Amino acid sequence: MNFELTPFDRDIIAEANAQANIARKYAIHYDVNEDDVPLREFPEAVGRPDPLHEIRNINQPTSGSKFLEAQIILEYSRGDAAHLRKPKVCLGNYVLSAVGTPEQIHRWDDIRIAIAITEPGAGSDPSRVTTTATFDEKTSEWVLNGEKIFITFAEDAEAAMVFARIKEGDRYKLTTFVVEKGTPGFKVEPQLKKMGIRAEDTAGLVFTECRIPAMNHVNADFKAVFSVFNLSRPVVAAVGLGISRAILDYVNGLFPELQSEATYAGLPYSGSAIEQKVIELEAEYEAAWLTMCFAKWQEQTDQIEKERASMSKAMGGNLARRVSHEALEFCGSHALFTGHLMEKWFRDARIVDIYEGAGEVQRLLIARSLLGYTPKELK
Amino acid sequence: MIEFQLNEVQEATREAFSQFASGRLSDSAQKWHVAGRVPGEVLDELWGLGLVQEASAAESEGALLSVVALEEIARGDASSAFRLAASAGYFRLLATAGSAHQNEKAKSLLAADKFANAAVLIYEEGMGRSVGDIRSHVTRTPSGFALNGSKLAVGVSDHSSHFAVYAHDDHGGHFWLVDSSKEGVHVSNLQGSLGLRGANLCVVRFNDVELNESDRVPGDAAAQQLQALNASRIATSAILTGVASAIKEYTIPYIKQRVVHGEELAKKQTIAFRIADMHIKIEAMRLMTWRSAWCFDNEKDVVKMARLSHAYSVRHAMWVADEALQMFGGHGYASEFPLEMWYRNVRTLGLLNGIVGI
Numbered sequence: 001m002n003f004e005l006t007p008f009d010r011d012i013i014a015e016a017n018a019q020a021n022i023a024r025k026y027a028i029h030y031d032v033n034e035d036d037v038p039l040r041e042f043p044e045a046v047g048r049p050d051p052l053h054e055i056r057n058i059n060q061p062t063s064g065s066k067f068l069e070a071q072i073i074l075e076y077s078r079g080d081a082a083h084l085r086k087p088k089v090c091l092g093n094y095v096l097s098a099v100g101t102p103e104q105i106h107r108w109d110d111i112r113i114a115i116a117i118t119e120p121g122a123g124s125d126p127s128r129v130t131t132t133a134t135f136d137e138k139t140s141e142w143v144l145n146g147e148k149i150f151i152t153f154a155e156d157a158e159a160a161m162v163f164a165r166i167k168e169g170d171r172y173k174l175t176t177f178v179v180e181k182g183t184p185g186f187k188v189e190p191q192l193k194k195m196g197i198r199a200e201d202t203a204g205l206v207f208t209e210c211r212i213p214a215m216n217h218v219n220a221d222f223k224a225v226f227s228v229f230n231l232s233r234p235v236v237a238a239v240g241l242g243i244s245r246a247i248l249d250y251v252n253g254l255f256p257e258l259q260s261e262a263t264y265a266g267l268p269y270s271g272s273a274i275e276q277k278v279i280e281l282e283a284e285y286e287a288a289w290l291t292m293c294f295a296k297w298q299e300q301t302d303q304i305e306k307e308r309a310s311m312s313k314a315m316g317g318n319l320a321r322r323v324s325h326e327a328l329e330f331c332g333s334h335a336l337f338t339g340h341l342m343e344k345w346f347r348d349a350r351i352v353d354i355y356e357g358a359g360e361v362q363r364l365l366i367a368r369s370l371l372g373y374t375p376k377e378l379k
Numbered sequence: 380m381i382e383f384q385l386n387e388v389q390e391a392t393r394e395a396f397s398q399f400a401s402g403r404l405s406d407s408a409q410k411w412h413v414a415g416r417v418p419g420e421v422l423d424e425l426w427g428l429g430l431v432q433e434a435s436a437a438e439s440e441g442a443l444l445s446v447v448a449l450e451e452i453a454r455g456d457a458s459s460a461f462r463l464a465a466s467a468g469y470f471r472l473l474a475t476a477g478s479a480h481q482n483e484k485a486k487s488l489l490a491a492d493k494f495a496n497a498a499v500l501i502y503e504e505g506m507g508r509s510v511g512d513i514r515s516h517v518t519r520t521p522s523g524f525a526l527n528g529s530k531l532a533v534g535v536s537d538h539s540s541h542f543a544v545y546a547h548d549d550h551g552g553h554f555w556l557v558d559s560s561k562e563g564v565h566v567s568n569l570q571g572s573l574g575l576r577g578a579n580l581c582v583v584r585f586n587d588v589e590l591n592e593s594d595r596v597p598g599d600a601a602a603q604q605l606q607a608l609n610a611s612r613i614a615t616s617a618i619l620t621g622v623a624s625a626i627k628e629y630t631i632p633y634i635k636q637r638v639v640h641g642e643e644l645a646k647k648q649t650i651a652f653r654i655a656d657m658h659i660k661i662e663a664m665r666l667m668t669w670r671s672a673w674c675f676d677n678e679k680d681v682v683k684m685a686r687l688s689h690a691y692s693v694r695h696a697m698w699v700a701d702e703a704l705q706m707f708g709g710h711g712y713a714s715e716f717p718l719e720m721w722y723r724n725v726r727t728l729g730l731l732n733g734i735v736g737i
Contacts, residue, residue, distance in 0.1 A: 001389075001443060002382050003673050009380070063380040264686040265605060267732055268693075270508035280694070283667075283687040290666035291659070297383050311659050360652070367651035370658055371635060378646055 008060040009068060016051045016072040019044075020079025020242075024341075027080035030199035031344050035191055037155050037201050038082040045084040052087055064300035066231075070238045070292055077242025078249075081348060082199035090153050091115040091232055092161035096178070098228045099220035107215070108178060114157035116148040116205055123150075124361045126174065131164040131207065133177060133217075140214045142177060144185070144207040150355070154188050154203035157181070161218070162207070176218040176225065185210030196347030233309035233357060234295040237316025240352035241292065244285055244323040247345050251278055251327050274330055281323050288315040307369045310362035317353025317362075324349035383669070389440075389447050392430070396451035399428060404455025405625075408577075412720045417459050417577040419538075422494035425452070425463055432489045434737065435470040442610075442675040445737035446617035446668050453621025457724040458577025460621065461735060462496070464614040465533050465578075468607060468736015469497035472543050472554065475606075476598045481556060488541065497541040499554070499607045500530035501733040504568075504582055510604060515546040515585065517555060523591040524548075526555060526563075532583040533575075533734055535559055535566045542583070543596060545604055554596040554603060563588035574720075574727030609671075609681050610736035612689035616668040618735070619696040619728055620661060626721050627657045630703045644706065653702050660695040667691050672737065693729035700725040 005013070022044045030038055051072045055065040062068065076083045092113030096105060122128035131146025144164060151160065159180045165172045179186050189204035254274075255261045262278045263271050292315070295308035324346045328335065335342035353359045368378050385393065403421065411417045430448045434441040445467060453460035473485040488495040503513060515528025526546055534540065540559040545552055557564065568582040596603065631654065634644040644650050671688040674681040704711035704718040711718040 001384060001386070001440075001669060001673055002380060003670055004381070004677075004679075006380050061380060063382070067381065264683040265608070267508050268690070279686065279690055282683075283691040283694075286670075286684075286687050287660075287663035287667055287691050290670060291663050293381060294383055294662075294666055297381065301382075301384075307658075311662065314655070314659060315663070363652045363655035364648075366655035366658060370654055371631065371645050371651060373646065373651075378651055379648075 005063060006061040008058065008062045009071070012051050012054060012068050013071050013075060015049055015054075016075035017078075019048060019051070019084040020075045020077075023076070023079045023082055023084045026082050027199070027341060027344065028339055030080075030082050031196075032198075032338070034193060034198045037191065038086070038199050040086045040156065042084050048084070050085055052085075064296070066299045067293065067296040070235050070296050073235050073238040074242040074245065077239040078246045079242075080199065081197040086156065088112065090157055091228070092157070092159070092178075094228050094232060095161050095176070095220075095225055096218065099176075099224045100218055104178070104215065104218060108159060111158035112153060112156065113159045113161050113178065114151055114153040116151050116160040117163045118150045119147060120149055124358050126163060129163050129165060129174060131162065133164040133166050133175070135166070135214075136211070139211070141211045142214065142217060144177065144179065144210040144212065146207050148205040148207075150192065150202060151205055152355075153201050154205060155191070155201045160186075160205055162205070174222065176220055177212060178216045178218060179207070179210065179212055183210055183212060195350060196344065197351050227306075229357060230304065230306055230309040231299060233362075234292045234299075234312040236352070236356040237288065237292045237312040240316030240320035240349070241285070241289055243345055243349045243352070244281075244288075244319050247323050247327045247342065247349070248278070248281060248285060250342060250345075251281075251331055254331065277326060277330065281326060284319055284322060288312075288319040291315045307366045310357070310365045313357055314359050314362040314366070317359045320349040320352040383666070385447065386440075389444060392444055393447045393451055395428060396430070396448045397454070399425070400451050400453075400455025404452065404459055408456035408458075409717050409720055411456065411458060411577040412724075413576075413714070415571050415576045416579065417456070417462060419494070421459065422462060422496075423492065425459060426466075426494040427492065430463065431467045431470055431495075434467060435474040435489070440676050441471075442613060442672040442737045443669065446613060446672040449614055449617040449737070450621040450624070450665070450668070453618040454625045455621075456577065457618055457622050457721075457728065458575050460618045461575050461578040461728075462494075462534050464618065464735035464737065465498035466495055468499045468610055468614070468734070469541060469543055470495075471610065471736050472499055472596065472603060472607060476554075476596050476603050478593070478597055480593055481596065493538075495541065496534050496538060497543075498533050498734050499543045499545075499611075499736060500532050500583065501545040501604060501607060502531050503529055504531055510545075510552065510601075513545060513547060513552070515544065517546045517548040517553070517590065519549075520589070523589060524555075524594075526557065526585045526588040526590055529582055529584040531731070531734065532566075532581050534579045535569075535581050535583060544585070545600070551600065552604065553600045555590055556594045556596065557585070557588060557590070559583070561588050572727060574723035574725070575731075576723075580727075580731075605682065607736060608733060609675060609685040611731075611733045612685040613668065613671045613675055614735040614737045615728055615731070616664065616671065616685075616688040616692040617737075619692040619725065620664040620668055622721055622725055622728070623657070623661045623664065623692075623696040623699040626699055626703045626718070627654070627661060629717065630654070630657075630706055634706055650706060653706070657699045657702065660699060664688075664692045664695060675737065696725045697729060 092115040133142045187206045192202045292312040543554045563586040565584045572580040667688040671684040674684040700722045
C-alpha cells in the first residue's frame with residue numbers, strides 16, 4: 001500500500017497543472033462567447049510537452065499511464081473547460097480500438113472520432129435509439145437517417161461513431177458506424193447553448209439519406225463497446241474532481257480574509273461554521289478522489305471490478321454538485337458577477353452528474369451487480 | 380507509486396480476524412449489547428490473536444495492520460473492536476514515548492494471556508472542544524503529585540484498568556499512568572449508554588490520586604495528545620467501516636426476499652439505489668481509513684487525513700445505518716433485529732473523541 005507519487009508522476013501532474021493555469025486565461029472568454037469553439041492548440045502550448053503524450057511510453061517508476069491520464073484530466077478541469085491542447089483522441093477512438101477490425105483501425109488511425117449515441121428521445125437508455133441504417137445491396141452502402149444531440153467534439157472531430165438500428169429478420173439490432181465529415185447527408189448543427197462548460201464543443205448531428213461504405217460498419221459486440229466506458233468513466237469523474245478542486249482551492253484561499261483557517265487538529269465543530277463546512281467538503285473530495293484512483297489502480301494492475309468505474313462516476317458527479325452548491329452558500333456575493341470564475345464553476349459543475357452516464361445509470365449498474373439482478377429484473 | 384495492495388501479512392491478518400469475528404462475535408453481539416457486557420473470556424481470546432502486541436512492536440505499518448484488523452472485528456461486534464482499539468492506543472503511546480521503566484511494565488502486560496484493559500484518556504464529559512478546556516489537573520504534594528478530575532473512559536467494570544490520563548499542571552499538560560486500583564479512582568455512569576454497550580463507557584473520577592514522577596510519561600505531551608487524537612480518528616474510521624459493512628451485508632438478503640406490492644423490495648429503484656450508495660460510501664470509507672493509516676505510519680499529513688477520514692466515516696456510516704433500518708420497517712425498530720443496535724453503535728462512535736487508538 002502506498003500513497004506517494006513518483007517523481008515522474010509529480011512532473012507530469014505539475015506540467016498539466018501549469019498548462020491548466022495558463023488555459024484559465026481564456027476561461028471567461030469562451031464562457032461568454034458560446035459560439036467560439038476553442039483552438040485545438042493555443043499559442044502558449046507551443047514548445048511545452050504534452051502530458052497526455054508523455055504518458056504513452058513510460059520507462060521510469062510511475063503509478064501508471066492510466067492513473068496519470070485521470071490526474072491530467074483532473075488538472076485540466078481545474079483550470080477550465082478549454083484545455084491548452086485538445087486531446088487527440090475522443091471516446092469514439094477508444095471504441096474503435098476496442099472493437100474495430102485491423103483494417104478499420106488502420107483506416108481511421110490518425111483522426112478524432114466523436115461518439116454519437118444520444119438522441120432527443122434516447123439518453124440514459126441507448127436501446128431507444130431510432131437512427132436507422134438500411135443496407136443498399138446494389139451499391140454496397142449503408143444509408144443512415146436520424147438525429148443525434150449533445151455530441152461532444154461535434155464540430156471539431158473528423159468523424160463520428162454513430163449508434164444506429166438495423167433490421168435483422170423481424171427484429172432491430174443496435175450497431176455502430178463510422179461516418180466521416182464531408183460525407184453528403186451528414187450535417188453538424190450549430191453549437192448547443194448550455195448553462196456551463198460553454199467552451200466545450202457540443203452540437204447535434206443530422207443524417208439525411210447519408211450513404212457510407214460497407215466497411216464503415218463497426219459490427220461490434222455490444223458488451224465490448226460498453227466495457228470501453230468502464231475505462232472512460234473514472235476519467236469523467238476526474239472532470240468533477242477538477243472543478244471541485246478549483247472551487248475548494250478558492251474557498252480555502254478565503255480564510256486569511258476571514259481571519260481563520262481550516263484547523264484539522266481541532267475537534268468537530270470547534271471552529272467556525274465555514275471551517276466545519278470546508279472540512280466536510282474536503283472529506284467528500286478525498287473520498288471521491290480515492291474512489292477514482294482505486295478504479296484506475298485496478299485497471300493498471302489488471303484486476304478490474306466493473307462496478308468501480310460506475311462508483312467513480314457517481315462519486316465525481318455527486319461531488320461536483322455538492323461542492324458547487326455549498327461553497328456558494330458562503331463565498332461572498334461578489335462571486336455572483338459575470339467575470340468571476342466561481343459563478344462559472346457553479347454552472348460548469350452541474351453537467352458532471354449528467355453526461356457520460358448519469359448518476360442514476362451508474363447506480364443501476366452498481367445495484368444490479370450487488371444484488372445479482374439482470375437488466376430485466378432491475379430497471 | 381500509488382497502489383492499494385495489502386501485503387501478505389496484512390491479508391493474513393484480515394483473514395484471521397474475519398474468521399474470528401464471524402465465528403466468535405457476530406452471533407453474540409446483540410446478546411452482549413442487551414447485557415451491556417462483552418465476556419472477559421472473549422476479550423482474552425481477541426487479545427490472544429496478537430494484534431496489539433504486533434502493532435505496538437511493528438517497525439512500520441502498524442497502523443495499517445490495525446485498521447485492517449479493527450474493521451473485521453467491528454464487522455462482528457463494535458464494542459469488542461472498541462475495547463481492543465482502546466488498549467492499542469495505550470500501548471502505542473508507551474511504545475513511542477514511555478520511559479524504560481514504564482515500558483517494562485507494559486511489556487509484562489503485553490506478554491500476558493489476559494486482555495489488558497487500557498486506554499488513553501484525554502477528553503472529559505462536557506462540551507469542551509479543545510485541550511484547553513480540559514479540567515483534570517495534577518498538583519504537587521509533599522510526597523509527590525495528586526491527580527484530580529474526571530475522564531470519559533471505557534471498560535472499567537471487569538478488572539484493573541491501566542490508563543494514560545491527560546492532565547494540566549503548572550508546566551502545561553502531561554500524560555500520567557494511573558491504574559484503576561489506586562485509591563481515589565472512582566468509576567461512575569455505569570448505568571449504560573446509547574451504544575457500544577458492551578464496551579462499558581463510563582466516567583472515571585480521580586480524587587487526590589497519589590502519583591509520583593515515574594508515573595509521568597516523558598516528552599512532548601502536546602505532540603502525544605495530537606497523535607492520540609489522530610490514532611483515535613483512524614481507529615474510529617476503521618470500526619465504522621466494519622459496522623457499516625455488516626449492516627449492508629445483512630440488509631441485502633432481506634430486501635431480496637421481502638415482497639412488497641408484488642415484487643421484492645430490492646427491485647424497487649429507491650431501495651436499489653440506496654444499496655448502491657451504501658456500497659460506494661463504505662468502499663470510500665475504507666480507502667480513507669487505509670490512506671490515513673498509511674499517513675500515520677509514514678508521518679505524512681496525518682492530522683488532515685485522520686480528520687477527513689473521521690468526518691467522512693461518521694457522516695456516512697450514520698447514513699448507512701439509518702437507511703438500512705428504514706428498509707426493515709418495523710423490524711428495523713424492534714430489538715429482535717440488529718439494526719437498532721447498529722444504529723445506536725454508529726451514533727455513539729461518531730460522538731466519542733479519543734479513547735481508541737491503533
